[in-house]
Amino acid sequence: MKPDVWHIGNHELTSRFFIGTGLFPSPYVQREAIEASGAEVLTFAIRRINLEATEDDSILQHLQGKSYQYLPNTSGASTAEEAVRIARLARASGLSDWIKVEISANDRTLLPDPIETLKATEILVKEGFTVLPYTSDDPVICKRLEEAGAAAVMPGAAPIGTGLGILNPYNLGLIVEEAKVPIIVDAGLGSVSDVTQAMELGVAGVLMNTPVAKAKDPAGMARAMRLGIEAGRLAYLSGRISKKRYASASSGYEEFKLK
Amino acid sequence: MGERIVIMGGGIIGLSCAFELRSRGHQVTVLEISSCGGQASGAAAGMLAPFSENVEGPDDFFRLCAQSLRLYPAFTDRVKQVSDLPFEYTESGSMYIAYHDADILALEGRLRWQREHGSSGSLLQGEEVFRLEPKLSGKVRAALYTPEESHLYAPHYVKALEHACRLMGVHIHEHLEQVAIKDWQSSVVLEAADLSVFEGDRLVVCSGAWAQQLEAAFGIRIPVYPIRGQICAYETEEKPVHHMVFCNQGYLVAKENNTLVCGASEDVAGFETTVTEKGIERLRKWNKQAFPFLETWTPFHKWAGLRPSTQDGFPLLGALAQSGRVVMGVGHYRNGILLSPVTAQLVADSVEGKKMPDFMQAFVPERFS
Numbered sequence: 166m167k168p169d170v171w172h173i174g175n176h177e178l179t180s181r182f183f184i185g186t187g188l189f190p191s192p193y194v195q196r197e198a199i200e201a202s203g204a205e206v207l208t209f210a211i212r213r214i215n216l217e218a219t220e221d222d223s224i225l226q227h228l229q230g231k232s233y234q235y236l237p238n239t240s241g242a243s244t245a246e247e248a249v250r251i252a253r254l255a256r257a258s259g260l261s262d263w264i265k266v267e268i269s270a271n272d273r274t275l276l277p278d279p280i281e282t283l284k285a286t287e288i289l290v291k292e293g294f295t296v297l298p299y300t301s302d303d304p305v306i307c308k309r310l311e312e313a314g315a316a317a318v319m320p321g322a323a324p325i326g327t328g329l330g331i332l333n334p335y336n337l338g339l340i341v342e343e344a345k346v347p348i349i350v351d352a353g354l355g356s357v358s359d360v361t362q363a364m365e366l367g368v369a370g371v372l373m374n375t376p377v378a379k380a381k382d383p384a385g386m387a388r389a390m391r392l393g394i395e396a397g398r399l400a401y402l403s404g405r406i407s408k409k410r411y412a413s414a415s416s417g418y419e420e421f422k423l424k
Numbered sequence: 425m426g427e428r429i430v431i432m433g434g435g436i437i438g439l440s441c442a443f444e445l446r447s448r449g450h451q452v453t454v455l456e457i458s459s460c461g462g463q464a465s466g467a468a469a470g471m472l473a474p475f476s477e478n479v480e481g482p483d484d485f486f487r488l489c490a491q492s493l494r495l496y497p498a499f500t501d502r503v504k505q506v507s508d509l510p511f512e513y514t515e516s517g518s519m520y521i522a523y524h525d526a527d528i529l530a531l532e533g534r535l536r537w538q539r540e541h542g543s544s545g546s547l548l549q550g551e552e553v554f555r556l557e558p559k560l561s562g563k564v565r566a567a568l569y570t571p572e573e574s575h576l577y578a579p580h581y582v583k584a585l586e587h588a589c590r591l592m593g594v595h596i597h598e599h600l601e602q603v604a605i606k607d608w609q610s611s612v613v614l615e616a617a618d619l620s621v622f623e624g625d626r627l628v629v630c631s632g633a634w635a636q637q638l639e640a641a642f643g644i645r646i647p648v649y650p651i652r653g654q655i656c657a658y659e660t661e662e663k664p665v666h667h668m669v670f671c672n673q674g675y676l677v678a679k680e681n682n683t684l685v686c687g688a689s690e691d692v693a694g695f696e697t698t699v700t701e702k703g704i705e706r707l708r709k710w711n712k713q714a715f716p717f718l719e720t721w722t723p724f725h726k727w728a729g730l731r732p733s734t735q736d737g738f739p740l741l742g743a744l745a746q747s748g749r750v751v752m753g754v755g756h757y758r759n760g761i762l763l764s765p766v767t768a769q770l771v772a773d774s775v776e777g778k779k780m781p782d783f784m785q786a787f788v789p790e791r792f793s
Contacts, residue, residue, distance in 0.1 A: 188480065190737025191757065193649045193692045212524045213672045218709040223673045223690070226706065241526030251526055272533035381736045381791065 169398065171369055173263075173347060174295045174316045176234065180205045181364070181394050183236065183349060184387070185374025187213070192227045194383050199228070202387035208236040208265055208372060211251045216258040236297065238265035245284035252289055264289055265319065265351075266298040275325045279306045283313060290314030299351045302332070304339040311346050318346060319372060322363065323353025326375045330359035334366060341367040357393035364397025365405065426450035428624035429775060430612055432603060434460035434596060436468070436578070436764050437753050438630035439585040443503065444768035445628075445775065446592045453595040453622055455603050455614060457634070460596065461582035463697075464632060467729025468761045469655060469677060469685045470578035472496060475538050475545065475570045476518050476670045477759060479530075482541050484786035485738050489759055490542055492766035493572065499765035500576070507588035511580035512680040518573040518668040519548070519557060521564045521714060531568045538570070545570040559664055561716050575668055575677050578761050585764075597622070605641040609747050626775050627750045633695070633732040635740070635754040642744065645792040647735035648755045650695055654703035655687035656723035664717065673710040683725070686711050688758075690731075699726045733757040741767065741787035743774045751775055752789040 170177050184204040189195035199207065207228065214237070215222040220229065237255040242248035245268065252264045266285045270278040277300050286298045295316045300306055302320040310318050320340055323329035330353065331337060341348050347369035354360055355376050363371050371394060380386035426449040431438045434456030446452045454460075471477070474489030500513055522531060531547055538545060548567045554560060556569065590596060601617035605627070612624040629635060633650035663678040678684045689703040704726050712718040734740065734755035744750040751774045756763050774780065 190735070191649065191651050191733035192690055193651060193733060194735060194737075196692065210526075212522070212526045212530075215673050215710050215713075217713060218706075221702075221706040221709050223706075227691070239526065241524065241529045243526075243529055247525050251524060269529060272529045272536070383735070 169402070171347060173297070176295075178205055178370075180391075181370035181398060182391055183208055183351075183370060183372035184377065185209065185372070186224050186228070187374055188378035189383060190378075195378075196227055197384040198377055198387040201384045201391070202377065203391050204233075206234045206236050208238055208374075210240040211237045211255045212241050214255075214258075214260070216254055216260075219258050219260055234263065235261040236263045236265050237261055238267045238299070239285070240267045240269070242268050243270055243278070243281075244268065245281040245288065248281070248285040249288050252285075252294060253292075256294065262293065263295045263297065266296060277301055277321065279303065282306075283309055286310055286313045286315055297349070302336045302340065304336055304343055307340045307348070308343055311344060315346060317349050317369070318344065319349045319351035321352040322350050322359065325352040327353050328355025328376055329353055330355050331362055331366075334362065337363070337368070338366050357389050360390055360393040361397035361400070364394055365400050367401050370394075427626055427775070428612075429453070429626045429628060430455065430614060430622050430624035431628045431630055432614070433630035433632060433634075434586070434598065435463055435630065435632055436461065436465035436582055436585070436760050437632070437756060437767050438628070439582065439589055440764040440768035441628050441630055441753060441771045442589045442594045442596075443585055443592070444772040446589065446594050447502070448772055448776070450775070452589075453624065454589070454597065455600055455616070455622060456596065456598045457600050457603060459598050460586045461579070464653075464729040464731050464760055465582050466579050467653070467655065467727055468578040469675070469687050470576040470581065470761050471573075471668055471675060471677065472575055472762050473518055473570075473573040473668060473670070474762060475543050475573060476520050476668070476675075477762075479534055482537055484783040486541070487783045488766055488787070489762055492763050493574075494542075495765035495769065496574070499768070500581070503581070503584050503588050506591060507584040509580070509584040509587055511584050512577035513574065514576070514680065515574040516667050516677075517569065517571040518670060519553075520568040520570070520670045521553070521560065522566045522568075522671070523563055525565060528566050531566060535568060543570050543572055545572075557666060557669065559715055559717060560669070561714055563713070569667075573668060576761070577679055577681070581761070605638065608641070608750050612749060625749070628753060628771055628775065629750065630753045632754060632756070632760070633730045635732065635752075642746075642750065644744070644790050646740065646754070646789075647792050648732045648740070649692075649734075650730035651733045651757070652691050652693045652696060652703075652728050653688035653731050653758070654691075654699055654707070654726065654728045655685060655689075656704050656707055657686070657725040658684040658718070658721050659724050660684050665715065669714060671710065671714055674707060676711060676714065686723075695730060697728045697730060699728050703728070731757050731760075735792060738787050739763070739767075740789040741770060742780060742784055742789060745790055748777070
């Protein structure tokens with residue numbers, strides 16, 4: 166069987182798990198969990214990083230010696246202008262030319278501002294970044310972001326850190342159907358079943374931080390999530406049965422009828 | 425007469441528990457494999473900062489930390505009174521600084537819940553920041569100011585606590601090298617490397633990063649890992665920094681003894697407590713961004729301690745379900761000094777069979793087993 170690889174831009178990926186580096190109880194647990202996740206892409210907030218000495222940053226220093234693709238994010242930005250400003254800082258520091266555009270208008274919901282997100286995406290694509298915008302689960306805005314040149318689009322399942330799971334699977338299904346770039350579910354996932362559901366809907370990958378970092382055993386949960394992603398992906402590829410209203414015996418009743 | 429209590433560990437937590445239990449009339453023995461306060465306790469910068477250390481939300485650990493801060497003034501007064509040894513306790517307040525406009529949203533969110541939980545803090549921007557800390561870099565855009573936070577001089581606090589314990593009649597045995605648990609179910613019997621035996625009615629485990637070695641003895645998982653924390657200090661003539669200053673990379677605090685302490689550079693290095701050049705350089709790379717005058721300063725003192733971190737970041741606190749004879753107080757990670765009064769109170773309450781507050785559910789020692 167040919168390996169189930171996928172691409173963002175020209176970058177080939179095997180793992181479908183993007184993991185956030187924040188919130189872990191200690192550097193030791195963080196390292197164990199990231200390893201258990203099998204993730205190839207790590208994300209973190211640019212504002213939390215010491216950009217003048219990234220190799221000595223309090224988070225990134227613990228990840229040295231492994232080759233990860235970094236996906237810095239613009240979390241905390243409330244305008245396209247601020248997001249673009251810190252994206253440029255991140256690239257200039259040599260971290261990565263991948264950028265997750267994350268623009269929130271409100272500190273209570275942290276829901277993405279789709280208008281500013283689209284503006285920032287347009288600007289950063291023109292500047293040659295590989296742009297992965299985090300946005301709401303609206304099929305139209307997701308399409309618009311793709312048309313603006315996003316390398317992948319990342320709709321949220323629910324507000325960041327809530328663990329509420331996929332609030333609108335119908336929308337997410339539509340987004341996947343319409344998309345020509347990878348769709349990655351970002352934010353709001355809580356459990357392995359949420360993750361598996363996302364993968365069954367046909368998304369290319371998921372991004373998580375809180376459900377792993379705040380678990381009682383983060384490394385154990387990272388492994389569980391990894392297996393959930395694999396199971397959901399395989400189920401999507403294998404094709405689930407259609408739903409029926411009434412029972413149909415698996416060993417056909419008709420065959421046993423005396424004729 | 426009280427009960428006979430044996431405490432494993434003569435760090436800040438063990439000594440605080442000994443002080444509290446002895447104050448309540450129990451007979452207390454402390455067993456220490458090296459010397460009291462010789463590990464993380466003596467290495468700590470003494471930051472009493474539940475708001476700056478817990479930025480995500482008012483979880484059970486934050487509640488524990490905040491309660492401890494409230495207990496602090498009365499607890500340290502008692503320690504000072506009994507020991508007659510002074511130690512610095514400074515109600516300086518803290519500033520959590522930020523360099524980007526993108527930080528402001530997060531600081532606002534933090535301030536919103538912290539103000540509902542005992543902070544009278546405010547978000548400072550522009551000139552307000554520099555009015556409080558004139559030497560901060562002009563690149564600082566905003567700061568969360570929390571007046572409630574304070575700091576103390578940990579090595580002196582630990583010494584005073586140890587001295588108070590001795591004066592009150594706590595038996596402290598140091599340099600035992602190794603202490604094995606011989607019995608903990610029908611009675612408490614421990615044996616040191618030199619074969620001396622210690623007996624009691626109750627056992628309190630306060631052995632910090634070494635607690636994991638007791639997994640086999642109790643038959644439970646004790647996922648406590650040592651995280652090395654490296655700190656450096658500068659000599660100063662007058663206080664160049666007036667508050668505890670935190671940023672996402674670490675903290676700076678000026679002490680009464682004319683030093684400016686900068687911490688902490690964390691790494692995973694087993695039980696190694698050596699100081700590394702890389703560890704200290706990391707501190708020097710960010711601290712000059714916060715305070716440009718540090719560019720030309722060289723630390724005169726560098727040290728390291730092992731912080732006992734746990735798998736979920738919460739301590740293991742309270743009596744074992746299998747035998748109420750054993751009470752755990754381990755895994756305080758970066759907050760051992762802060763958590764000294766509340767741990768002493770909860771451990772003593774637990775020994776005496778008192779009802780535990782609801783938030784203690786999050787710290788049940790067997791939760792990993």
